[in-house]
Amino acid sequence: MSDLVDRVKSVLPSVRADLGALVRIESVWADPARRDEVRRSAEMVSKLLSEAGFDDIRTVSEGGAPAVIARHPAPPGAPTVLLYAHHDVQPEGDVSQWASAPFEPTERDGRLYGRGTADDKAGIATHLAAIRAFEGDLPVGVTVFVEGEEESGSPSLGALLGAHRDLLSADVIVIADSMNWTTAVPSLTVSLRGLADCVVEVATLDHGLHSGMWGGVVPDAVSALVRLLASLHDDDGNVAVEGLHEGSAADVEYPPEQVREETGMLAGVTQIGTGSVAERLWAKPAITVIGIDTTPIATSSNTLIPTARAKVSMRVAPGGDAGRHLEALTRHLEQHAPWGARVTVTPGDLGQPYAIDATGPVYDAARTAFRQAWGTDAIDMGVGGSIPFIAEFAAAFPDAKILVTGVEDPATQAHSINESLDLGVLERAATSEALLLEALGALHR
Template sequence: MTDITTRVRDVLPAVRADLENLVRIESVWADPDRRGEVQRSAEEVAKLLSEAGFGDVRIVAEGGAPAVIAHHPPPPGAPTVLLYAHHDVQPEGDRSQWYSEPFEPTERDGRLYGRGTADDKAGIATHLAAFRAHGGNPPVGVTVFVEGEEESGSPSLSRLLAAHRDALAADVIVIADSDNWSTEVPSLTVSLRGLADCIVEVATLDHGLHSGMWGGVVPDALSVLVRLLASLHDDEGNVAVDGLHESTAAPVEYTPERVRADTGLLDGVQEIGSGSVAQRLWAKPAITVVGIDTTPIAKASNTLTPCARAKVSMRVAPGGDAAEHLAALTRHLEQHTPWGAQVTVTPGDVGEPYAIDPSGPVYDAARAAFRQAWGNDAIDAGVGGSIPFIAAFASAFPDAKILVTGVEDPDTQAHSINESLHLGVLERAATAEALLLDRLARSDRQIAT
């Protein structure tokens, strides 16, 4: 299998060039003005897969963004492996905060900067490299599924899975959209938190009032909203909503120094919550206020604000039910609104958490491939973020084994400014996937050894 390592290294320059071309396409499905770019991105992905040797390549859509399905049939008796990635990306945010243009890939200090370099166009690059390393003729069947709206919550994924179930059916599903413990130590993601969000609006007046005339007698909506949002946490920063689920995280060491290094926590700012970092990050619920609508400072006057609203996002621990958690959050907001203010809670998106039992020959094969490619054993890690489509895959293909891997590392800054890919991680991730395809072609007895 050493030859596979060499072949991955040989194909990487061309794979990197293809990745850079994909990054230059502004495939932001959340921006209606750039949906043409998402179509162009899908066409480029389809072209790359066709050129790599996939004989059956289709661009499909079921009322949402274009996705790409490519299939290479298995040799007789061999399993089929589904390789997942997504070609849509997050909006770039304030371009002035990027060190280089967000859609012009730029290398600095062994990292490739640009929106989508890691999340998740590098997932596409990983699949291309693994397939090309086998000369376009791997020892297993390979289906590649590249989604186009993951960053918008995958709203049409269930329809895609239903409409193309036969084309996507597989024995093993590899989802390349997660993190690694470090640039030198890989991870197999074994749990992910779910997601539930809502918009809460409070109102106290039918029109604004002079704050000098009525301040101190009549509550303004923004003060009501601030007090209401503060009730979501206790003094330690633990979530204070009743009825939420908590699970158990793996006993891995996550030091305070690493927290500060990985997050950019400012001097003097303390961590919140109780329990280990892994427990708080992977196995407990979390609530974040992600946006507020009120009068901007530039337009502020001495006026009591009649209404204000906020978007509240909750992460649901593995084992919890996202819809039930959203109901609990709604009850809390309705019951804790101060001073009799009117409150309206509008439910938003929900995505279920997921936990994987990482035992058996498929996971043994993955760990062996990671060990050989990285030179270190993979850590079974949780992820604090949500990938709701994993639960959708598990429901659609209950007999398939799901491996959640990725090309990100703690410095990737996915979704943030200056997103980047560590080029050494790309090589190791591609090598591990190529080795995995080889190992999965063996008998169960051989895979387990």
């Protein structure tokens, strides 16, 4: 074990340099103007895997972003492990709010800042470090699958899995796109909420009216929309939509001060909902208004606005069905329209939740690898966010054991400004993965 750990340490400087080069590529698939950058990112991933000793490397696309599949054959009788990550990233948002340029990797106090440093180009770096540590003598078959549109909802993943099922088939799937309990305590993600969203439009008039002439008699669409959106929660902040699934969560300590510290809640702001923090984050539905279209303040006038729209995002607890939850949300919005306002709901994306039965020899090997690399036991945790493709992997490869790991921690701020990676976590995550590959080879022997 010590020799393998030392070899991981020895390759980390080169991996850190390659991660920096990847971060400098603005691989935002959601921005049509930067899709060539996504293609350039895929080319660099292919190059890195070729240099790591993979001969069978293919860049594939089924109508979406380019993905990279690289394969190293298994020794006779040994299992094949699929290592997943994604090379696309979220848009950077308001650049002025970043402490350093979002696409220039910058190290401060043991953390590497930049868009994609953690989510999920560090997943690629983790795989590279683990692979390089074996110096070409891998104890198992390894397939690396690096997707290019995860941050856009993986719309073509189903087609990719269907078209390249033989290439991607594996006994164990390691998905490096999740988080850890802290920078000192690792986690194995065993449940994820699903996702359903829609756009709701409220109309009260066929044209705008002078608010002085008709205000107080005729309802405006913005006020009607606000009242409709407010009906989605009760006074405690619990979701008030009927027919949604709720589950149960592990009994872990998550004190209020930790929530405030990790989220940046302002003084005086209180948490919403009832039940433990873990239940509310991992096992109960959540509804958030993530966008509103109406007249901007800068161009507003004394006018009753005739139409207004909002995008509503819902997280679905494991055990629930995203499609049925979207139907329930649609019914609620249609039935709670104030003042007879006309409501139109346009369905959006769906992603199913997923729960993992993390028992058996593969998961035991993973927990041992965590303990050896981190010096402490991993926590089985849920994640409030959604990774819908995990359910797609499970459906495509029902016999494979799925391990969801990652390099993020509560301070990472994935998707937000000043995203960062704890470099110590990267080392421990890479060491864990290398030890896991070695252990899976030993299980075979």
